[in-house]
Amino acid sequence: MPVRMCVVCRGRFEKAELSRVICGGDGEIRLDKTGKAQCRGAYICGECLGTAQKKRALERVFKRRVEPEVYERIIREAEEN
Ligand SMILES: [Zn+2]
Structure with a gap:
């Protein structure tokens, strides 16, 4: 693996x-459900999905402002998977 x-x-x-x-x-910025997108990606473990926003994890990776709604949607989509 x-x-x-x-x-x-x-x-x-x-x-x-x-x-x-x-x-x-x-x-x-969104969840990559296929795992095959050919662009820059950031991996977040299940434990960290809830704390990523507080730590501004995606801001650091993508070097831009990330709206709270983006984090919320990613968490929601990850839980649906
Ligand atoms: Zn983690």
Whole structure:
């Protein structure tokens, strides 16, 4: 199994345990449900989904402002998976 690093806690997890967040071609930051998007991605582990916003994890990765709604949507979509 490939191992990836969570951008929030920097812990290492198997890919299947992580949610992959991408910045789409349209500039939208969202959950990558297919895991196949060919763009920059950030992995977040289940434990860190809830704290990512407080730690501004996606701001650091994508170097831009990330609205609270974006974090909320990512958490919601990750829980649906
Ligand atoms: Zn984590």
